[in-house]
Amino acid sequence: MSEPLLCIQNISKRFPGVKALDDVSFDVHPGDVHVLMGENGAGKSTLMKILSGAYQPDEGSLTLAGEDVSFRDPIQARDHGIGMIYQELTVLPNLSVGRNIMLGQEPMTALWQVNWRKLYADAQAVLDELDLALDVRAPLQILNIAERQMVEIARSVQQRPRLMIMDEPTSALGKHEEEVLFALIDRLKARGVSIIYISHRMDEVFRLADTITVLRDGQHMATRPAGEFSRESLIELMVGRNVDVGRHDGVSQETGEARVTTYNLSVTNTLHDISFDLHAGEVLGVAGLVGAGQTQLAEVLFGLRQADAGTLSLDGNPINLPSPQAAISAGIAYVPEDRKDLGLVLMMSVQNNLTLAGLEQHTKAGLLNLRALKTSAQTWVKRLGIRTASLGQQVDSLSGGNQQKVVLAKWLSLQPRVLILNEPTRGIDVGAKVDVHKLIRDIAASGVAVLMISSELPEVLSVSDRIMVMWQGHVTGILHAESASEEQVLALAFGEQEQAA
Amino acid sequence: MTVSNLNPSLASRAKQLVSTSGVLIGIVALFIFFSLASPFFFDPNNFLIIGRQTVLLMVAAFAMTFLILLGDIDLSIGAVTSLIGILVAMSLRDGVPLPIAILIALTSGGLIGLMNGLISVKGRVHSFIVTLGMASIARGVAITVTNNIAISVTNPTFLRLFAQAEPLGISIAVWYVAVLFILLHTLLTRSRFGREIYAVGGNAKAARLSGIPADVIKLRAFTLAGVVVGIGALLQTARIGTGFVEGARNLELDAIAAVVLGGTSFTGGRGALWRTVLGALLIGILNNGLTLLNVLSYYQLIIKGGIVILAVLLDRWTH
Numbered sequence: 114m115s116e117p118l119l120c121i122q123n124i125s126k127r128f129p130g131v132k133a134l135d136d137v138s139f140d141v142h143p144g145d146v147h148v149l150m151g152e153n154g155a156g157k158s159t160l161m162k163i164l165s166g167a168y169q170p171d172e173g174s175l176t177l178a179g180e181d182v183s184f185r186d187p188i189q190a191r192d193h194g195i196g197m198i199y200q201e202l203t204v205l206p207n208l209s210v211g212r213n214i215m216l217g218q219e220p221m222t223a224l225w226q227v228n229w230r231k232l233y234a235d236a237q238a239v240l241d242e243l244d245l246a247l248d249v250r251a252p253l254q255i256l257n258i259a260e261r262q263m264v265e266i267a268r269s270v271q272q273r274p275r276l277m278i279m280d281e282p283t284s285a286l287g288k289h290e291e292e293v294l295f296a297l298i299d300r301l302k303a304r305g306v307s308i309i310y311i312s313h314r315m316d317e318v319f320r321l322a323d324t325i326t327v328l329r330d331g332q333h334m335a336t337r338p339a340g341e342f343s344r345e346s347l348i349e350l351m352v353g354r355n356v357d358v359g360r361h362d363g364v365s366q367e368t369g370e371a372r373v374t375t376y377n378l379s380v381t382n383t384l385h386d387i388s389f390d391l392h393a394g395e396v397l398g399v400a401g402l403v404g405a406g407q408t409q410l411a412e413v414l415f416g417l418r419q420a421d422a423g424t425l426s427l428d429g430n431p432i433n434l435p436s437p438q439a440a441i442s443a444g445i446a447y448v449p450e451d452r453k454d455l456g457l458v459l460m461m462s463v464q465n466n467l468t469l470a471g472l473e474q475h476t477k478a479g480l481l482n483l484r485a486l487k488t489s490a491q492t493w494v495k496r497l498g499i500r501t502a503s504l505g506q507q508v509d510s511l512s513g514g515n516q517q518k519v520v521l522a523k524w525l526s527l528q529p530r531v532l533i534l535n536e537p538t539r540g541i542d543v544g545a546k547v548d549v550h551k552l553i554r555d556i557a558a559s560g561v562a563v564l565m566i567s568s569e570l571p572e573v574l575s576v577s578d579r580i581m582v583m584w585q586g587h588v589t590g591i592l593h594a595e596s597a598s599e600e601q602v603l604a605l606a607f608g609e610q611e612q613a614a
Numbered sequence: 615m616t617v618s619n620l621n622p623s624l625a626s627r628a629k630q631l632v633s634t635s636g637v638l639i640g641i642v643a644l645f646i647f648f649s650l651a652s653p654f655f656f657d658p659n660n661f662l663i664i665g666r667q668t669v670l671l672m673v674a675a676f677a678m679t680f681l682i683l684l685g686d687i688d689l690s691i692g693a694v695t696s697l698i699g700i701l702v703a704m705s706l707r708d709g710v711p712l713p714i715a716i717l718i719a720l721t722s723g724g725l726i727g728l729m730n731g732l733i734s735v736k737g738r739v740h741s742f743i744v745t746l747g748m749a750s751i752a753r754g755v756a757i758t759v760t761n762n763i764a765i766s767v768t769n770p771t772f773l774r775l776f777a778q779a780e781p782l783g784i785s786i787a788v789w790y791v792a793v794l795f796i797l798l799h800t801l802l803t804r805s806r807f808g809r810e811i812y813a814v815g816g817n818a819k820a821a822r823l824s825g826i827p828a829d830v831i832k833l834r835a836f837t838l839a840g841v842v843v844g845i846g847a848l849l850q851t852a853r854i855g856t857g858f859v860e861g862a863r864n865l866e867l868d869a870i871a872a873v874v875l876g877g878t879s880f881t882g883g884r885g886a887l888w889r890t891v892l893g894a895l896l897i898g899i900l901n902n903g904l905t906l907l908n909v910l911s912y913y914q915l916i917i918k919g920g921i922v923i924l925a926v927l928l929d930r931w932t933h
Contacts (some may be wrong), residue, residue: 417823440827455823458816460883469813470824476806483804523824 727840
């Protein structure tokens, strides 16, 4: 084996409350495509941010071509020959292709002016080298996403990197565009550039990888040549932890009639032929990797986004939801994934947040019935055990768990028939989590149809009656929670078809 | 963000005091200072003068409060007030009946407000830019229709109705503004619309997800603010007895100052109408006192500007 280009040695990184990386070590060899895999939260992004200088490790060291390095910021990492392609594009739409490629590296004339002729010639040279047929003078905004990504890569290549990090670069690309990217990767490889490639797509992993490294819960599980892995062994390594999740106890819900039914619900480029039933009295968990379309589905069901095709029915009747108001009047409630940004008006009081969605029913001739609002808030604070000094307390000052209860109470006070939860326990502590899980079960038991989106597998498995798994905007399977295993769910989340079930 | 209730530090106690009653402290301090510094200040007649001078500012500042609570602003208030004053003066000159002239003032104010709102909401342009443009348009229209010549108002009923009458010895303008305050204050604190304004101003996305049509709320608030500006224009025109291009020059700046001095947050979602009353009073007392002390008007501008900036810094510090 050749000398490694990059040695990652005993890297650890802590964040408040979590150990994101725990003593991770592996090597990356020159000209290798090194795929990094792991579940949501396994530590991939943290590791990449350390390699690109955005984070500094708490412990451990990096050796690049035999030389010890540490990066204070991304610019230092770049100067050492590490290029980074993020999931979100960082090219500037108002500048030309050439200026984007040469950004920050503009050639100057003796008079401190940009040497435009040389700039465009240099940019053209990079495009030629990568065999990309783009006009260097074209403004970036006329290009499509894939072409913009090519420009992004060209910009990185222009800096002559020895190592390129690509974080899910195909997430925005179509099939044909993927092939263009893969060809580009082959050319970079041939020039001896190493590539660390993060991906969730099994097919492309096996198409590209020379070496695969698996991370799980911040720990390094394995680094081996790609040929030594199978799909099954990869998934097992990613899940690994002893799956012994306490299932929700009590009788399995004898669920009622189908309250929400979707048939081939589609949104261009986002959701594809989503069909499922959501029954009264059940918790239907929605699992999948981040960005598999879960939030978009919730938004369609709550009137925030319009479906391009397919039907949505409530109690068997087709229904059209042009706005959240329409969804709310139909009895649908939505607890969004980001409490602080979407769920609460932070500078308002507990009472005013709690009653915000139900103002209409407490209004007479335009005026609010303040006493009724207060009574309602009091009732729900008590019922959910929300810990607050007073109803007038600014909601900002509550703990995460209590804030989430305020959001839940806001909707429960409307007595919804359908409750959509998006990451209901994100960022709240363990004790509050248990409370919220119990609350969700109680809500379902009272006859509400609950759709619960969660990226935490144990949560999905323990709280749901059934589990719907999504992958790239498709439903890849619907499992009974009692009999489902973590491996099965994960296999579906990685796009394996239902045979796994 | 958590404030410890057990043992609040001196700094946090000071912050609390400034944020709840900073403007009151300012008013009392100015009051004492001017009473000692000028023999003419502490005089019931002078207080009536301050009241009369301040009410016009208050009306504009009420309109501004609704918009600032939404995180918006209206920089066209001065120019639009002048323009509406001109429209009223021209109407009365040309023999339009008084009720119709009043209606013209209120609807033109409402329509201009609605237009500001529509462009800002539907075009997704911040109201800062939209109303800056509207200010220029209104001023241009005002100059065009008047050739920059002042139009006197001689209709005695109009003058009496909006300026000269003094029920119980207090200027009728003060009565109008008192009634307007009660109505608008009730709207903000007791009505569904008021609650929705605070929600949209505090977090428009969360408000939308709670079923509040944020765009509609904004349009309503812009229209309402426009009607209030129309009321202000009636009072203003009756008081000076003319409609002319510079009739309410820079009124929006004093209105913003009054809102901010009162302690309403410039970023929206937090504040109250009574705060604006106090902020306007502070400015009124300052203007009156400095004039009584024979401070030149340019120095007054400098002092006022400094105080406004100080108030914003204090707001930052306390939140």
